[in-house]
Amino acid sequence: MLHKPLGIIMNGVTGRMGTNQHLIRSLMEIRKEGGLRAGEYCIMPEPFLVGRNEDKLKALSEACGGLPWSTDLDAALSDNKYSVYFDALSTVLRVEATRKAIRAGKHVYCEKPIATNSDEALALYHAAEEAGVKHGVVQDKLWLPGLLKLKRLIDTGFFGRILSVRGEFGYWVFEGDAVPMQRPSWNYRKAEGGGIILDMLCHWRYVIDNLFGNINSVSCLGEIHVRRRWDESGQIFEVDTDDAAYATFVTEPGIVCQFNSSWATRVRRDDLLTLHVDGEKGSAVAGLTQCHIQPAAATPRYVWNPDLGRTLEYASHWTCMPDTENYKNAFRAQWELFLKHVVSDTPFRWNLLEGAKGVQLAELGMESWQRRTWLDVPDLV
Secondary structure, eight states, X not given: OEEEEEEEEEETTXXXXXXXXXXXXXXXXXXXXXXXXXXXXXXXXXXEEEOSOHHHHHHHHHHTTSOOEESOHHHHHTOTTXXXXXXXXXXXXXXXXXXXXHHTTOEEEEOSOSOSSHHHHHHHHHHHHHHTOOEEEOOGGGXXXXXXXXXXXHHTTTTSSEEEEEEEEEOXXXXXXXXXXXXXXXXXXXXXXXXXXXXXXXXXXXHHHHHHOOEEEEEEEEXXXXXXXXXXXXXXXXXXXXXXXXXXXEETTOOEEEEEEESBOOOOSSSSEEEEEEESSEEEEEOSSOEEEEEGGXXXXXXXXXXXXXXXXXXXXXXXXXXXXXXXXXHHHHHHHHHHHHHHOOOOOOOHHHHHHHHHHHHXXXXXXXXXXXXXXXXXX
């Protein structure tokens, strides 16, 4: 087997997701295991950390055994040792940096959203295609164990005709005064690419498209529920972009999908993300790791009677699907597919065009909110 080092510039990797999911849980784990097998090759990722904060980069480098690092992106892009560029910057910085990488001939892999508007997102896709570089966008939720189990139910016909989907996502993000915020403050500033519609409708686009059929139309209502927060330096600021979104989508097969997304809600459900799918032959509720099912033949006959107190444990009427395989970290699973795509040219369909579709849906969601109307979702070309 041929040893294949693969240099990867990781820009913005000192952020929460870049550090924990992409570097430590994905590439560093592959390195610890001796590389990734891909046909005749054993791919060994060689990360090069890039960012703006020298102290954070140095600390992260040391924590990972002395990885190379730099604050000079242009110099990193000019180094032929590194053929892949990964972008985990804040959204407003992503397009310019990724364009630079494409012009430098690097294969590019980006966090979502890939841009703040669909014109820039689509232009990024076309630039990568014209340059002949390979490209991808992070769509991690497709590899969550709970959603993989849900996909298996769909593929085996468990639901019969799917009728509807209800998605619930979110948790309480502290304001930052007495308890520090769990998310960076730019998430709540419109000029910096913040807002939950832009953030989460990108996710719901690929989840729904891949599981329930392409989205044909959307209706969305956004809201700013918490209007004052404290930033990383302890300064108070006014929130000027949405921290909650209440959206309904209709797919080509006619499935109605309702998704609530909120950073201003307290959790009393099985997981921070749950998908409840109802079909003619059965129903399922999937979370991040588990999926519970109730087939038609085992559906209880409930009767509405508000005069009686709660006499049933409704959750006990559902069966938890077993783990039939060892599931990898969702981010790592997609990283492995992208690395194989770069080295061995294996198929990889989660490209920048799919990323642009997510931005398009977010854009339409915001327009729907402003106009208070349903909007069709046209093909993106």
